[in-house]
Amino acid sequence: xxxxxxxxxxxxxxxxxxxxxxxxxxxxxxxxxxxxxxxxxxxxxxxxxxxxxxxxxxxxxxxxxxxxxxxxxxxxxxxxxxxxxxxxxxxxxxxxxxxxxxxxxxxxxxxxxxxxxxxxxxxxxxxxxxxxxxxxxxxxxxxxxxxxxxxxxxxxxxxxxxxxxxxxxxxxxxxxxxxxxxxxxxxxxxxxxxxxxxxxxxxxxxxxxxxxxxxxxxxxxxxxxxxxxxxxxxxxxxxxxxxxxxxxxxxxxxxxxxxxxxxxxxxxxxxxxxxxxxxxxxxxxxxxxxxxxxxxxxxxxxxxxxxxxxxxxxxxxxxxxxxxxxxxxxxxxxxxxxxxxxxxxxxxxxxxxxxxxxxxxxxxxxxxxxxxxxxxxxxxxxxxxxxxxxxxxxxxxxxxxxxxxxxxxxxxxxxxxxxxxxxxxxxxxxxxxxxxxxxxxxxxxxxxxxxxxxxxxxxxxxxxxxxxxxxxxxxxxxxxxxxxxxxxxxxxxxxxxxxxxxxxxxxxxxxxxxxxxxxxxxxxxxxxxxxxxxxxxxxxxxxxxxxxxxxxxxxxxxxxxxxxxxxxxxxxxxxxxxxxxxxxxxxxxxxxxxxxxxxxxxxxxxxxxxxxxxxxxxxxxxxxxxxxxxxxxxxxxxxxxxxxxxxxxxxxxxxxxxxxxxxxxxxxxxxxxxxxxxxxxxxxxxxxxxxxxxxxxxxxxxxxxxxxxxxxxxxxxxxxxxxxxxxxxxxxxxxxxxxxxxxxxxxxxxxxxxxxxxxxxxxxxxxxxxxxxxxxxxxxxxx
Amino acid sequence: xxxxxxxxxxxxxxxxxxxxxxxxxxxxxxxxxxxxxxxxxxxxxxxxxxxxxxxxxxxxxxxxxxxxxxxxxxxxxxxxxxxxxxxxxxxxxxxxxxxxxxxxxxxxxxxxxxxxxxxxxxxxxxxxxxxxxxxxxxxxxxxxxxxxxxxxxxxxxxxxxxxxxx
Numbered sequence: 015x016x017x018x019x020x021x022x023x024x025x026x027x028x029x030x031x032x033x034x035x036x037x038x039x040x041x042x043x044x045x046x047x048x049x050x051x052x053x054x055x056x057x058x059x060x061x062x063x064x065x066x067x068x069x070x071x072x073x074x075x076x077x078x079x080x081x082x083x084x085x086x087x088x089x090x091x092x093x094x095x096x097x098x099x100x101x102x103x104x105x106x107x108x109x110x111x112x113x114x115x116x117x118x119x120x121x122x123x124x125x126x127x128x129x130x131x132x133x134x135x136x137x138x139x140x141x142x143x144x145x146x147x148x149x150x151x152x153x154x155x156x157x158x159x160x161x162x163x164x165x166x167x168x169x170x171x172x173x174x175x176x177x178x179x180x181x182x183x184x185x186x187x188x189x190x191x192x193x194x195x196x197x198x199x200x201x202x203x204x205x206x207x208x209x210x211x212x213x214x215x216x217x218x219x220x221x222x223x224x225x226x227x228x229x230x231x232x233x234x235x236x237x238x239x240x241x242x243x244x245x246x247x248x249x250x251x252x253x254x255x256x257x258x259x260x261x262x263x264x265x266x267x268x269x270x271x272x273x274x275x276x277x278x279x280x281x282x283x284x285x286x287x288x289x290x291x292x293x294x295x296x297x298x299x300x301x302x303x304x305x306x307x308x309x310x311x312x313x314x315x316x317x318x319x320x321x322x323x324x325x326x327x328x329x330x331x332x333x334x335x336x337x338x339x340x341x342x343x344x345x346x347x348x349x350x351x352x353x354x355x356x357x358x359x360x361x362x363x364x365x366x367x368x369x370x371x372x373x374x375x376x377x378x379x380x381x382x383x384x385x386x387x388x389x390x391x392x393x394x395x396x397x398x399x400x401x402x403x404x405x406x407x408x409x410x411x412x413x414x415x416x417x418x419x420x421x422x423x424x425x426x427x428x429x430x431x432x433x434x435x436x437x438x439x440x441x442x443x444x445x446x447x448x449x450x451x452x453x454x455x456x457x458x459x460x461x462x463x464x465x466x467x468x469x470x471x472x473x474x475x476x477x478x479x480x481x482x483x484x485x486x487x488x489x490x491x492x493x494x495x496x497x498x499x500x501x502x503x504x505x506x507x508x509x510x511x512x513x514x515x516x517x518x519x520x521x522x523x524x525x526x527x528x529x530x531x532x533x534x535x536x537x538x539x540x541x542x543x544x545x546x547x548x549x550x551x552x553x554x555x556x557x558x559x560x561x562x563x564x565x566x567x568x569x570x571x572x573x574x575x576x577x578x579x580x581x582x583x584x585x586x587x588x589x590x591x592x593x594x595x596x597x598x599x600x601x602x603x604x605x606x607x608x609x610x611x612x613x614x615x616x617x618x619x620x621x622x623x624x625x626x627x628x629x630x631x632x633x634x635x636x637x638x639x640x641x642x643x644x645x646x647x648x649x650x651x652x653x654x655x656x657x658x659x660x661x662x663x664x665x666x667x668x669x670x671x672x673x674x675x676x677x678x679x680x681x682x683x684x685x686x687x688x689x690x691x692x693x694x695x696x697x698x699x700x701x702x703x704x705x706x707x708x709x710x711x712x713x714x715x716x717x718x719x720x721x722x723x724x725x726x727x728x729x730x731x732x733x734x735x736x737x738x739x740x741x742x743x744x745x746x747x748x749x750x751x752x753x754x755x756x757x758x759x760x761x762x763x764x765x766x767x768x769x770x771x772x773x774x775x776x777x778x779x780x781x782x783x784x785x786x787x788x789x790x791x792x793x794x795x796x797x
Numbered sequence: 798x799x800x801x802x803x804x805x806x807x808x809x810x811x812x813x814x815x816x817x818x819x820x821x822x823x824x825x826x827x828x829x830x831x832x833x834x835x836x837x838x839x840x841x842x843x844x845x846x847x848x849x850x851x852x853x854x855x856x857x858x859x860x861x862x863x864x865x866x867x868x869x870x871x872x873x874x875x876x877x878x879x880x881x882x883x884x885x886x887x888x889x890x891x892x893x894x895x896x897x898x899x900x901x902x903x904x905x906x907x908x909x910x911x912x913x914x915x916x917x918x919x920x921x922x923x924x925x926x927x928x929x930x931x932x933x934x935x936x937x938x939x940x941x942x943x944x945x946x947x948x949x950x951x952x953x954x955x956x957x958x959x960x961x962x963x
Contacts, residue, residue: 025889025890026892029888033888033894033900034832034872034876035830035831035872036832036873037832037900039831039834041834041835137817213933215834215836215842215896215898216834216896216898217836265897267836267896267898267899268898300838300839519896520895520896520897521895685892688892689934689935689939692936692937692939693934693935694936696935696937697933697936719837719838719839720839720931721839726936726937728930728932728937729924729927729928733920733938733942734938757936
């Protein structure tokens with residue numbers, strides 16, 4: 015490892031522009047003639063649209079156009095779709111209701127877009143939006159998924175009877191029932207995973223520009239995957255064929271899943287640009303983001319975990335109802351199925367598992383992947399149940415887990431996944447040591463003297479990243495392949511451009527990807543530029559989500575680097591009159607091993623382009639592309655331990671210690687990896703203690719601003735103790751597993767296990783806010 | 798419409814704006830200073846913090862016309878030419894940013910915080926005083942680290958200057 019190579023703690027190249035205010039986000043983009051859009055959104059959770067009168071709005075100052083869903087449909091713009099087909103256990107396909115980018119006959123949640131107003135200024139667009147008169151006939155609404163399944167509940171989509179989208183299962187029901195019947199002990203829990211709002215700090219935005227002369231569209235958008243956006247907008251929404259549509263995702267201010275999907279706004283802005291003849295920019299305000307960004311989680315489950323007399327798990331039965339909101343968002347169907355139930359074996363050797371999942375329409379914002387996507391729900395369910403079981407069985411939570419750990423690999427679980435590598439005992443040891451787990455009793459006693467309730471909780475998570483291989487996800491219903499592409503261009507002066515289909519929105523790819531090149535060729539990272547986020551520059555890519563950019567995106571780069579290296583060595587061997595197999599690359603030069611004969615990297619590059627003296631038959635230039643399709647998912651895992659002190663007088667929980675011990679496989683830049691873990695843990699603690707999206711019974715979102723939805727602030731969190739003990743991933747060339755989501759997956763159960771331990775109760779609802787904790791303490795002391 | 802005249806990053810600027818125009822929108826749209834960001838509608842997130850007459854202010858919480866006559870420093874005006882301000886340098890060194898969206902506000906708040914605590918800062922104070930700035934990426938761990946480091950660097954710098962003056 016050099017000072018800029020793989021494994022080095024290199025400061026980020028991209029920071030310069032962000033710390034000087036020179037970042038370029040969608041809202042910073044200005045195009046000549048650009049006008050501003052405001053959306054008129056439904057104030058009702060469920061209503062028929064009787065009449066839309068735009069006359070007054072059209073006459074307002076500065077208004078360029080007021081457009082409706084009827085016009086959009088007349089122009090042939092398609093409905094939004096869910097790109098992952100799930101079949102119910104009876105073999106029937108999921109029941110997808112129509113989602114028009116602008117509602118035509120009916121609105122189904124508060125925030126559903128109905129009309130777009132385009133005006134000279136943002137202020138004028140908003141003023142005119144208020145003047146649009148829409149007559150609604152209100153219908154009864156339902157926001158709770160369990161209630162939506164009841165007979166007589168409001169019918170949200172004609173296609174989905176009783177609001178049931180699919181009723182899906184995985185695993186062996188018979189074997190699991192038999193295990194439960196024969197068990198020495200069964201732990202039973204009801205597990206609720208609260209609904210969250212992702213809240214990337216940059217609100218969503220779109221700038222659509224139709225160029226009449228070229229008959230060509232450009233869309234700047236806050237996207238984690240601009241190529242998928244182009245593909246979907248071309249193939250399904252009929253905006254334009256791919257060659258006439260360029261999608262650019264410039265600097266993007268965080269995503270956490272919420273910017274994977276193609277939303278109505280970017281479709282409508284592109285269409286409205288053609289319709290009005292001007293470039294159209296829309297930027298969400300925060301309340302619009304709360305109302306219309308895809309939400310996360312919202313599961314209600316029951317679980318039965320069976321043990322034999324040696325405390326070994328013999329079976330796990332899970333029944334889950336997942337709320338998907340008013341429409342099926344792009345990947346909504348795979349989150350509570352293949353990203354959730356396939357992880358229900360956790361780190362444990364469980365011979366029989368059965369999970370049943372019902373997904374449901376409600377009159378709420380669409381629900382899709384949010385950091386972790388399905389895996390936090392699986393981990394929360396398992397790790398809360400393990401903790402409860404340990405208490406019931408009167409054994410140490412650490413030992414109960416250790417007893418059940420998978421210890422040999424590869425390990426085939428009963429729910430599809432084949433774990434390739436791991437050392438769960440090592441993470442548990444690292445976490446118990448770092449947290450002084452053994453010394454907890456003393457600390458609890460000391461806290462008690464101060465009148466505080468101290469508790470400790472752990473969570474041993476596993477996740478599946480890299481979401482792949484393409485053929486496998488295809489067979490499970492995915493509408494896309496989940497490979498990644500890379501192009502490495504060596505310029506004539508030896509500098510390098512790496513074009514990648516991954517997209518960085520905080521992950522630091524401009525640095526880590528350059529480190530990979532430095533490791534290989536010894537070229538300084540300042541001479542390596544990473545190009546991403548523009549469909550005109552990068553041919554195709556699948557974007558960044560599911561912690562895939564390291565394991566999949568960088569593996570594609572490694573493959574392209576292999577090809578560049580092979581050609582570079584051929585050129586060097588020719589120039590140095592040596593055998594190609596004797597050429598090594600060291601410190602920015604190509605050398606004949608064991609001699610002092612060498613040629614600097616830049617000279618070899620120049621030779622490739624002058625082409626005066628290349629091996630016979632070789633094409634000039636030095637540019638290679640690669641597509642990498644993973645052989646398997648990757649399986650990061652780890653152990654998190656949380657320690658809390660609760661003030662029984664106020665119910666306030668302080669996290670006094672948080673330890674994370676992760677196994678991420680090989681690491682490119684430990685500083686960036688630690689940053690990912692910190693951020694993930696903060697979101698997980700947010701879920702456990704602070705955050706929750708609440709709709710009232712009529713479907714109004716009560717938590718639609720930062721005054722109502724509690725975002726974790728600096729004062730709510732401690733500094734974290736993070737470490738890694740890594741087993742390289744055998745399934746990709748770099749041995750990387752992925753680190754982006756672990757923190758958000760592993761932390762909520764650790765926090766709740768600590769709180770329930772402190773209070774001496776079995777369960778508490780997330781978020782465990784002071785009032786909830788206070789009430790729980792009061793209820794517990796009554797008994 | 799009202800006339801607005803300001804000193805921004807050491808330069809006198811003027812323009813006209815609708816009375817309802819917030820300072821942040823004037824900076825971004827009239828002056829093209831897009832480093833100052835808008836992350837919420839309720840003055841909670843702090844992405845728009847600038848310095849108004851030497852104090853950290855959320856530029857979404859005042860009208861452009863109210864700011865007329867003030868001396869404003871935005872993130873674009875913090876560095877001394879090519880030399881980063883110590884707070885900017887510390888955010889980079891300690892990985893105090895990821896997506897970069899909250900970063901300008903964080904840095905402007907931190908600079909003000911350090912100036913108000915010449916006696917130095919501790920972790921609890923930094924965390925408490927970051928109440929008005931939300932970050933979704935970093936979990937604040939490295940932001941706190943960066944601010945504490947910058948505070949130390951600036952204290953040393955101040956001592957050095959005092960010695961030179963003596």
